[in-house]
Amino acid sequence: MARESFADRLKKTMNERGIKQVDLIRSAQKQGVKLGKSHISQYVSGKTIPRADMVHFLAGALQVDPDWLNGITPEQETEGETDMREFKKSSKLDHVLYDVRGPVVEEATRMENTGTNVLKLNIGNPAPFGFRTPDEIIYDMRQQLTECEGYSTAKGSFSARKAIMQYAQLKQIPHVSIEDVYTGNGVSELINLCMSALLDNGDEILIPSPDYPLWTACATLAGGKVVHYLCDEQSDWYPDLEDIKKKINSRTKAIVIINPNNPTGALYPREILQQIVEIAREHQLIIFSDEIYDRLVMDEEEHVSIASLAPDLFCVTFSGLSKSHMIAGFRIGWMVLSGNKTIAKDYIEGINMLSNMRLCSNVPAQSIVQTALGGYQSVKDYIIPGGRIYEQREYIYKTLTDIPGITAVKPKAAFYIFPKLDIKKFNIMDDEKFALDLLREKHILIIHGGGFNWKQPDHFRVVYLPRVEVLEQASKKIADFLSGYRQ
Numbered sequence: 001m002a003r004e005s006f007a008d009r010l011k012k013t014m015n016e017r018g019i020k021q022v023d024l025i026r027s028a029q030k031q032g033v034k035l036g037k038s039h040i041s042q043y044v045s046g047k048t049i050p051r052a053d054m055v056h057f058l059a060g061a062l063q064v065d066p067d068w069l070n071g072i073t074p075e076q077e078t079e080g081e082t083d084m085r086e087f088k089k090s091s092k093l094d095h096v097l098y099d100v101r102g103p104v105v106e107e108a109t110r111m112e113n114t115g116t117n118v119l120k121l122n123i124g125n126p127a128p129f130g131f132r133t134p135d136e137i138i139y140d141m142r143q144q145l146t147e148c149e150g151y152s153t154a155k156g157s158f159s160a161r162k163a164i165m166q167y168a169q170l171k172q173i174p175h176v177s178i179e180d181v182y183t184g185n186g187v188s189e190l191i192n193l194c195m196s197a198l199l200d201n202g203d204e205i206l207i208p209s210p211d212y213p214l215w216t217a218c219a220t221l222a223g224g225k226v227v228h229y230l231c232d233e234q235s236d237w238y239p240d241l242e243d244i245k246k247k248i249n250s251r252t253k254a255i256v257i258i259n260p261n262n263p264t265g266a267l268y269p270r271e272i273l274q275q276i277v278e279i280a281r282e283h284q285l286i287i288f289s290d291e292i293y294d295r296l297v298m299d300e301e302e303h304v305s306i307a308s309l310a311p312d313l314f315c316v317t318f319s320g321l322s323k324s325h326m327i328a329g330f331r332i333g334w335m336v337l338s339g340n341k342t343i344a345k346d347y348i349e350g351i352n353m354l355s356n357m358r359l360c361s362n363v364p365a366q367s368i369v370q371t372a373l374g375g376y377q378s379v380k381d382y383i384i385p386g387g388r389i390y391e392q393r394e395y396i397y398k399t400l401t402d403i404p405g406i407t408a409v410k411p412k413a414a415f416y417i418f419p420k421l422d423i424k425k426f427n428i429m430d431d432e433k434f435a436l437d438l439l440r441e442k443h444i445l446i447i448h449g450g451g452f453n454w455k456q457p458d459h460f461r462v463v464y465l466p467r468v469e470v471l472e473q474a475s476k477k478i479a480d481f482l483s484g485y486r487q
Helices: 006-017 021-031 037-045 053-062 066-070 074-079 103-113 135-147 158-170 184-196 213-221 241-246 270-282 344-358 368-376 386-403 431-442 468-483
Strands: 181-184 204-209 225-232 252-258 286-290 313-321 333-339 460-463
Touching: 006 037, 006 066, 021 053, 021 213, 021 270, 037 431, 053 066, 066 468, 074 386, 074 468, 103 431, 135 181, 135 368, 158 181, 158 333, 158 368, 181 184, 184 213, 184 286, 184 313, 184 333, 184 344, 204 213, 204 344, 204 468, 225 241, 241 252, 270 286, 270 460, 386 468
Parallel strands: 204 225, 204 252, 252 286, 286 313
Antiparallel strands: 181 333, 313 333
C-alpha cells in the first residue's frame, strides 16, 4: 500500500476543515509569515515539501499535530525507527518564484500529456509562431561552425564584442571599450551573474512592479532584499518616481529598469529616464537597464538607453538577439558596463570571477553577432503598419478592450499586453486561480499578474506573437469565458 504523502495529509485536513489555500495565505499574512500562492500550490500538489518552520505554521493554522502533518508517527518515535532520508531543496530557494514557468504552466503540460491542445500565450518565444531567423544568420553560423568547437575567452570573441561595442556607441552609451562587453547564454545568465556578484544578505535593490520575474528571483537567490517600486498604469505604466524615492534607504545598492518593459510593453520617454538618473545620482545607485526589446519599438517612437544619460554613474546595460532576430533558442545576450567604472572596480572583479567560472558563452551563437548587428534589420518589417507584430498588437488591443470588464494600456514595444480585469465584476480574489480556470475550460495558457510580482489579483499577460487568426479565436474564447465567470 502506498504511503500517504505530506500533500495527501495537507489536502485531507484542508478538506475536513473547509479551509482553502487563500485562507492559509491570509492567515500567514496576519502572522507575518511569508507564504505565497505559488508556495501553497506546490505544497498541495506535492511538488515541494515545506521546511520545518512552515510545517509548524500550517499545522497551527489547520489545528493538527506538526509531527502528524510531517508524517512522523508515535510508533516511529518510541521504536526509534527513521524514515528514508529525504533530500530537500536549499532554503535559499524558499522565497524564489518564477511563475512564467510555474504551477499554471505545469498544469498545461499535464493537460498536453493527456492529449489536450493548449494555445500558449505565456512566453515570448517567436519560433513556434512562424517567425523565422534571417537566412543570412543561419548561413553565417553554418559557415563558421567548424571554427566554434573550442572555448572563446570568458567575455566572448573579439568580433562579437567589437560589434556590441559599436552598437553601444550608436546608442550613445559613454566610456565603453571592448573590455566592458560580456556575452552570455542569453541575458538571463548575465542577470544572475550580476546579482550574485553584487548583493550581500540584506542588501536592497529596487525592481519594478510589475517586473520580469527573473530579476526578483535572481536578486532573492543572491541574498538581496527586493524592494518593488510601482509602475503607474494611469501614466502609461511609467515608473512612479515618488514611490522610488520613498523606498530608498542606506541599504539600497541599485535600481533596475526594464525598458522597453515586459510585461506591459511600455516605452519610457527621455524625461522619465532623466529623472531616474537624477534619483540614482543623488543616492549613488548602480543602474541596471534591461533593454532586450530595444529594437521592437513601434509607432516611430525612439528608444533611449538610460546609460547614455548617465556618464558619471556606473551602469550595466543588457540586450541580445533572442527577440529582435527571433533566435531565442540560440541563447545569445550581452551586457555593457559604462560610465564611472572606478567606483565599481571591486564589483567588476567579482563579475570577472563569475564570468571566468562559467568559461564562456555559446560560441556558435557569438559567431553571428557581427552579422546580426551590422546587416539588414529584418525586424523593422514586423513593427511598421502592415507588419506582423504591429498588426497583431493592433488586433489584440482592440479585441481585448472590447470585452466587458477588461481594460488595457496600448503597448508601444515588445510583444506583450498586460490587461486589467474588473475584479468586482468577476469577483476575482486569486489571479492564479483565474489563469487555471481559463486554462482548464478554454485551453488557453496565460500568466497571471502575480507571476510578475504585481500584488493585486487584477492583471494578466498575453503574448501576441500568434497570427491574427489565432488571436481572434483566443479573444473569442476569453470573451466567452468571462461572460459567465465569477470566483
